[in-house]
Structure formats: C-alpha cells, structure tokens
Amino acid sequence: xxxxxxxxxxxxxxxxxxxxxxxxxxxxxxxxxxxxxxxxxxxxxxxxxxxxxxxxxxxxxxxxxxxxxxxxxxxxxxxxxxxxxxxxxxxxxxxxxxxxxxxxxxxxxxxxxxxxxxxxxxxxxxxxxxxxxxxx
Amino acid sequence: xxxxxxxxxxxxxxxxxxxxxxxxxxxxxxxxxxxxxxxxxxxxxxxxxxxxxxxxxxxxxxxxxxxxxxxxxxxxxxx
Numbered sequence: 001x002x003x004x005x006x007x008x009x010x011x012x013x014x015x016x017x018x019x020x021x022x023x024x025x026x027x028x029x030x031x032x033x034x035x036x037x038x039x040x041x042x043x044x045x046x047x048x049x050x051x052x053x054x055x056x057x058x059x060x061x062x063x064x065x066x067x068x069x070x071x072x073x074x075x076x077x078x079x080x081x082x083x084x085x086x087x088x089x090x091x092x093x094x095x096x097x098x099x100x101x102x103x104x105x106x107x108x109x110x111x112x113x114x115x116x117x118x119x120x121x122x123x124x125x126x127x128x129x130x131x132x133x134x135x136x
Numbered sequence: 137x138x139x140x141x142x143x144x145x146x147x148x149x150x151x152x153x154x155x156x157x158x159x160x161x162x163x164x165x166x167x168x169x170x171x172x173x174x175x176x177x178x179x180x181x182x183x184x185x186x187x188x189x190x191x192x193x194x195x196x197x198x199x200x201x202x203x204x205x206x207x208x209x210x211x212x213x214x215x
Contacts (some may be wrong), residue, residue: 010197022155038157047214048142048143049214050140050142050188050191050207051208052191053188053191053192053209054214056151056191056192068167078215080215089203089215090214090215097176110215113214114200114212114213114214114215115212116193116212117212117214117215118188118207118209118212118214119186119212119213119214119215120142120143120144120210120213121214126206131143131147131210132184132213133211133212133213134143134144134182134210134211134213135181135182135183135184136184
C-alpha cells in the first residue's frame with residue numbers, strides 16, 4: 001500500500017506504484033479544488049492534517065478495502081497546505097483483476113476518508129473564510 | 137496535561153496547544169469534553185468534537201494520563 005501526505009499530488013507516482021501485469025483494472029479518484037461553494041467564489045483552500053493519526057486512519061481504510069475486495073494494491077495520497085482552484089488534493093488508486101472491485105473499492109475509500117481521517121480544510125472566499133463542515 | 141489542537145479548535149482557543157492544570161482532575165475523555173465546554177462555549181457549537189488518545193479515536197470513558205498524546209478532533213473535512 002502507498003499511504004502518504006504530500007505537499008503536491010503526483011498522479012504518476014500513484015500510477016507507477018499500482019501498475020502490475022496481473023491487474024486488468026486500475027481505478028483512480030482525484031479530488032480537486034472547486035472554484036465555488038455555497039454560491040461564492042472560492043479563491044483558495046488550506047488543508048491541515050494531524051499527520052500521525054491521518055496516516056494511521058488512511059492505512060486502516062486501505063486495509064479494510066483490501067479485506068473486502070480482491071485488490072492487488074491501493075494508493076491513498078492526500079495533500080496538505082494551500083491549494084488553488086483546479087489543483088488535486090487527494091488521489092485514491094486501486095488495482096484489481098477485474099473492474100468491479102476497483103470501482104467499488106475506490107468509492108469506498110474516498111467515502112470513508114471523508115468521514116474519519118483527521119484532515120481539515122479551510123475555504124477562502126474573496127471576503128472571508130470558513131472551516132468546512134465545522135458547524136451544523 | 138497538554139492537548140493538541142487542529143483546525144477550528146485552534147481559532148476558538150486562540151492557542152496552538154492547550155495546557156490543562158493538574159488540579160482540574162480532568163482524567164477521562166468525557167471530563168475533558170466537559171472542561172472544554174465550560175472554558176470555551178464556542179466548542180459546544182461545533183457539529184461534533186472527538187478526542188484522540190495516542191492518535192486513535194477515544195470514547196468518553198477512556199482514561200487520560202500525562203504520557204498520552206491527546207488531541208481534539210473537530211469535524212473532519214478532508215478529500
């Protein structure tokens with residue numbers, strides 16, 4: 001498994017890691033910075049992580065996916081720091097013999113990551129900023 | 137006892153990390169949450185607040201000691 005926090009996402013790193021002649025499918029999910037939220041223009045996102053715990057939680061999710069589906073390998077890479085609209089902030093990559101497993105596992109991993117991994121994003125608009133999801 | 141802070145909890149407290157005086161008898165996760173709610177009412181307005189002990193999510197009954205790494209986990213928003 002490739003589990004990392006990085007300053008800049010490199011998709012090729014995940015792809016090189018997952019490539020194997022045994023796999024018939026490699027699936028990727030790439031989360032990127034959207035330039036709008038709640039009807040406002042987003043100018044930047046800042047990501048902060050509790051590094052040690054985030055890596056542990058990412059690894060748990062990847063392991064869970066490997067137990068649940070027949071996968072060859074899993075890559076989970078999340079960026080921290082300031083990110084501009086259009087930039088990638090997370091990549092989930094999964095390789096398997098057949099595509100059903102990699103599609104399903106990829107979806108599972110990003111959904112779980114959003115629920116449990118201690119990473120926080122602050123959204124900056126032209127006039128103010130908010131910690132996403134902090135308040136009901 | 138020291139408590140690591142992240143995201144909005146740093147802004148609410150205005151601190152990088154919290155130091156809880158020994159005489160406060162904050163000895164469980166639940167007691168820490170109660171102490172925080174009294175000291176920083178804005179923390180009670182968050183959607184949720186979890187506590188991690190040694191980088192694992194901890195329930196309210198878990199005991200705290202000075203050797204543990206304790207952190208507040210406000211609602212996460214990665215991805």
